Amino acid sequence: MNIGIFTDTYFPQVSGVATSVKTLREQLEQHGHNVYIFTTTDPNVEPNQYERNIFRFSSIPFISFTDRRIAVRGLFRAYQVARDLELDIVHTQTEFSMGWIGKFVAKNLKIPCIHTYHTMYEDYLHYVAKGKLLKPYHVKQMSRTFCYHMTGIVAPSERVLDTLDRYGIKSPVTVIPTGVDINKFGNVAADLNLREKYKFKSETPILLTLSRLAYEKNIDRLIAVFPEILKRVPDVKLLIVGDGPAMESLKEQVTELKLESAIIFAGEVDNEEVASYYHTADLFVSTSISESQGLTYIEAMASGLRVVATHSPYTDELLSDEDFGGTFSNKNELIDKIIFYLNKSKEQINQDKLGSKLASISADNFGERILQFYTDCKVLYGKESETSHSGETG
Numbered sequence: 011m012n013i014g015i016f017t018d019t020y021f022p023q024v025s026g027v028a029t030s031v032k033t034l035r036e037q038l039e040q041h042g043h044n045v046y047i048f049t050t051t052d053p054n055v056e057p058n059q060y061e062r063n064i065f066r067f068s069s070i071p072f073i074s075f076t077d078r079r080i081a082v083r084g085l086f087r088a089y090q091v092a093r094d095l096e097l098d099i100v101h102t103q104t105e106f107s108m109g110w111i112g113k114f115v116a117k118n119l120k121i122p123c124i125h126t127y128h129t130m131y132e133d134y135l136h137y138v139a140k141g142k143l144l145k146p147y148h149v150k151q152m153s154r155t156f157c158y159h160m161t162g163i164v165a166p167s168e169r170v171l172d173t174l175d176r177y178g179i180k181s182p183v184t185v186i187p188t189g190v191d192i193n194k195f196g197n198v199a200a201d202l203n204l205r206e207k208y209k210f211k212s213e214t215p216i217l218l219t220l221s222r223l224a225y226e227k228n229i230d231r232l233i234a235v236f237p238e239i240l241k242r243v244p245d246v247k248l249l250i251v252g253d254g255p256a257m258e259s260l261k262e263q264v265t266e267l268k269l270e271s272a273i274i275f276a277g278e279v280d281n282e283e284v285a286s287y288y289h290t291a292d293l294f295v296s297t298s299i300s301e302s303q304g305l306t307y308i309e310a311m312a313s314g315l316r317v318v319a320t321h322s323p324y325t326d327e328l329l330s331d332e333d334f335g336g337t338f339s340n341k342n343e344l345i346d347k348i349i350f351y352l353n354k355s356k357e358q359i360n361q362d363k364l365g366s367k368l369a370s371i372s373a374d375n376f377g378e379r380i381l382q383f384y385t386d387c388k389v390l391y392g393k394e395s396e397t398s399h400s401g402e403t404g
Contacts, residue, residue, distance in 0.1 A: 011384070012044045014092055016112030017103035018072075018079060020049040020064070024252075024278060025078075025222060026305050027128050030166075030188040031103055037189070037377025046095055048088055048108060050079035065091055067108070081107035089115050097121060099384055103128065105156040113156075122161040122391040124384065125181075127153070127170055130300055150177045157181055161394075162387040164380070166303035167324040182390065184383055187303055189376025192368050195285045195312035202283060204290040208249065208274055215246045215352050218291035218315075220284070223254030226300040228320075230256075231344070233263050233273065238345050240272060243352055251287055253278040288313035292355035294335075295348060296320065304328075308371050311335075314359060318347045333360050334367065 015035065019027045035045045050069035055061070067084030092100075092115045100116040101124045102109040109125070116123035131149040153174070157163060160181040165171040171185050210216060217239075221227050229250065236248060250260070250273065257275070264273045279287065288294065294310035296319045301307075307317050307328060317335035319325040329335045335351060338344040369375065 011098040012046070012096055013038055013384075014046050014048055014095070014097045014100045014112065014115065015103060016048045016088075016100060016108040016115075018050050018069075018081065018106055018108045019104065020047055020052075021281075022052060022054045023078070024281075026188075026303070027103055029281075029305055030126070030128065033188060033191065033373050033376065034101075034380065036191075037373055037380070041377060041381060043381075044095075046092075046097070048091075048112065050081050050108065052079065067111070069107070072106075081111065085111055085114055088112075089118055092119060099124065099388065101126070101384075105129075105152065109156060120395070122384075122387045123159075124162050124164065124387055125157060125160045126164040126166065127157070127174060128166060130170070130173065153177050154179060161391045162383060164383065168327070169322060169324050170303070172323075182387075186376065186379045186383065187308075187371055188305060189371055189373035190305065190308045190312050191373045192312050195288060195309050196314070202286040202290075204286060208247075208276075210247060211245075213245075215243055215293075215355065216291045217246060217248045217348065217352075218251065218287060218294050218310075219248070219296060220251040220287060220294070220306050221296065221298065223250070223252045223256045223260060225256045225259075227254075227256070227296075227298040228300075229260055229297060230263055231297040231341075232295060233260060233267065233269070235341055235345050235348075236269055236273065237267060239348055240269075242345075242349050246272070246352065248273045249276055249287070249291065250274065251276045251279055251284075284309070285313060288315050291315060293318065293348065293351050297344070301325075311359075311364065312368055314364075316351045316355065316359065318344070318351055328371075331360075331363055331367075333363060 015031055017031050019025050020031055021028050038045045045063060047064045049066055051066045067081040069079040069081045072078040072080045088111045097119060099122050100112045102112040103126050113123055132146045154177055157179045163181050163183045165174060165183050165185045166187050168185060171183055174183055205212060219229060219232060223229065239246060261275060264270060288310050294315045294317045296304060299320050303324065307319055310317050311334060317329060319337055321337040321339045325337045329337060336347045338347050
């Protein structure tokens with residue numbers, strides 16, 4: 011198949027969506043399909059820079075979310091490129107600019123249009139006029155409008171599925187969590203010696219949180235309880251990996267609490283170095299409440315690291331065995347779970363149980379399920395087209 015993926019976000023931008031799209035592309039190509047990325051321009055990519063099978067369209071920073079881009083032109087160029095490539099299917103990854111362009115292309119080429127609904131927008135309303143302009147109702151209407159007449163929709167988690175049901179989305183929806191390359195995180199080829207880099211002793215317990223430093227990630231909650239954790243584990247360190255709009259406020263919080271020697275900001279790290287950070291740490295912690303699917307949780311588990319995360323239907327199912335980690339609902343539970351799993355960090359996770367869990371969330375499984383969904387949607391699209399045409403002739 012010739013598959014067109016339409017996304018507002020792609021590397022070198024760092025986000026869960028960009029990672030998901032990259033994983034999807036790799037899996038589809040491994041199965042012998044041709045994958046073409048239709049995305050936005052990026053200030054870190056030269057206009058004439060060669061990128062295999064990637065087509066970039068003029069864009070500007072998104073309002074109040076300036077490290078994300080939105081295309082401002084390219085509708086007919088995208089159609090012409092897609093027609094010349096003889097696309098068989100369009101798979102959109104955004105409800106904004108490139109998503110609408112993808113829908114236009116699919117409609118005019120008369121091919122199926124699949125969509126992955128990645129983002130829980132109700133968690134991001136504060137970015138626009140500090141939450142005073144857009145309300146959950148507007149998100150519902152936007153989502154229903156975009157998803158109307160989709161051949162099929164991929165929900166990365168049950169939380170997304172429940173949200174789409176609540177919005178009244180009628181298109182066929184299936185839950186397919188984005189997979190992770192288990193080998194990439196299970197086997198670290200290069201030892202970056204991060205303990206030496208950050209001047210940690212070999213026996214120093216290290217907490218790791220890794221994400222875009224955005225306000226909805228609630229990293230301030232983890233920093234706020236850290237003095238209590240230090241009382242019980244005096245030599246523990248917290249390594250915060252990532253960059254984003256909340257960076258300065260988080261640094262100010264650390265300074266106010268006099269935690270500069272215990273909490274280290276690593277900044278944004280190269281994608282190829284991420285696995286080494288997981289392998290250096292003793293426990294992965296996330297206080298985010300905005301995840302539709304936490305890829306970092308899966309990456310941590312694939313690295314043999316236990317996870318402490320905010321309670322939700324998704325995290326409860328992912329951490330279904332206490333040996334993998336646990337979830338928390340309040341401040342005291344967060345502190346207790348961190349202490350409990352730090353003490354347990356020297357014990358290896360049961361490999362049989364972990365292997366079974368990882369097989370279900372592997373990139374290979376993800377790719378196979380997506381391809382099956384494509385096949386199902388092409389059959390569905392064919393039946394709908396036959397019904398439509400028979401109705402026209404009647």
